[in-house]
Amino acid sequence: MRGALVAGRASTGGKRKVKGDNMSAYKVRLYKESDLHSAQELFISGCREHISPCFYHALKQPRCWLLLLVGLLLPLATYGSIVLSLLAGIGVLIILWLPGREFFLYHARRGVAVDLKDIRKYYLEREGYCFWVVELEGEVVGTVAAIPAITPHEKNVELKRMMVSSHHRGKGIAKLLCRTLIDYARRRGCNAVVLTTTSIQISGVQLYTKLGFKTTETDLYNPFLGLVGISWLGFRYDISSSG
Numbered sequence: 001m002r003g004a005l006v007a008g009r010a011s012t013g014g015k016r017k018v019k020g021d022n023m024s025a026y027k028v029r030l031y032k033e034s035d036l037h038s039a040q041e042l043f044i045s046g047c048r049e050h051i052s053p054c055f056y057h058a059l060k061q062p063r064c065w066l067l068l069l070v071g072l073l074l075p076l077a078t079y080g081s082i083v084l085s086l087l088a089g090i091g092v093l094i095i096l097w098l099p100g101r102e103f104f105l106y107h108a109r110r111g112v113a114v115d116l117k118d119i120r121k122y123y124l125e126r127e128g129y130c131f132w133v134v135e136l137e138g139e140v141v142g143t144v145a146a147i148p149a150i151t152p153h154e155k156n157v158e159l160k161r162m163m164v165s166s167h168h169r170g171k172g173i174a175k176l177l178c179r180t181l182i183d184y185a186r187r188r189g190c191n192a193v194v195l196t197t198t199s200i201q202i203s204g205v206q207l208y209t210k211l212g213f214k215t216t217e218t219d220l221y222n223p224f225l226g227l228v229g230i231s232w233l234g235f236r237y238d239i240s241s242s243g
């Protein structure tokens with residue numbers, strides 16, 4: 001897991017920008033109909049950016065080296081063909097590229113086809129659901145959503161769709177969105193804010209850790225992501241203990 005986090009850091013997070021912009025220029029507000037396209041675009045690009053880091057992460061896994069080695073050596077040993085060996089090597093690289101690509105593209109397609117298709121209807125017309133955007137000079141630069149997460153003994157809010165435009169990162173926008181959501185959960189008398197993410201989404205993992213979220217067990221598992229050494233992570237922020 002640690003490996004996954006470190007691998008993701010360089011690639012998903014990018015360099016942290018120097019803070020210094022006037023945060024008051026960023027306005028958090030409820031979603032409105034004219035934000036639909038921007039919110040969808042942010043979500044799609046936020047998903048796609050994890051594809052390459054998944055592949056680079058895969059290349060650091062011993063089991064994937066082994067697969068590559070077998071792919072290269074087997075045709076060489078069996079047919080004595082360097083061309084076949086190289087083709088097999090390329091085939092293995094494609095196989096290692098696919099899990100991240102398929103997972104994040106599926107996630108993007110599904111989001112846009114389900115909840116982000118009609119955000120107003122899905123999030124603003126249902127009890128316990130909500131969707132916020134961050135606006136800068138009329139442009140939507142961040143989003144976050146809340147859905148109810150009811151368990152037998154608790155009333156929780158689940159954080160979804162945390163996305164910040166790559167041009168506006170490192171300025172505290174995600175923190176602002178998280179705090180908006182935590183305040184919302186507190187006002188609704190919830191016990192906690194919960195979420196799940198993957199270990200390759202290092203900037204998200206760092207964000208939640210920084211804000212005091214604790215990691216939790218999750219039974220989510222994706223065999224294809226598992227193949228390239230990426231796991232699901234659960235996070236929880238206790239409202240009662242946060243004062």
Ligand SMILES: CC(C)(COP(=O)(O)OP(=O)(O)OC[C@H]1O[C@@H](n2cnc3c(N)ncnc32)[C@H](O)[C@@H]1OP(=O)(O)O)[C@@H](O)C(=O)NCCC(=O)NCCS
Nearest residue numbers: 013046163164169170171172173174175203204206207210
């Ligand atoms: C995760 C994401 C929302 C962070 O947005 P952001 O506005 O840049 O985050 P903030 O500036 O509010 O940073 C808050 C904290 O998060 C952590 N963090 C955010 N990006 C980081 C990065 N690239 N590397 C390391 N830590 C990072 C830091 O602890 C930071 O606090 P600090 O600046 O005081 O050290 C953004 O990178 C993003 O949209 N990523 C793609 C989509 C995604 O992965 N979403 C998370 C889904 S769970």
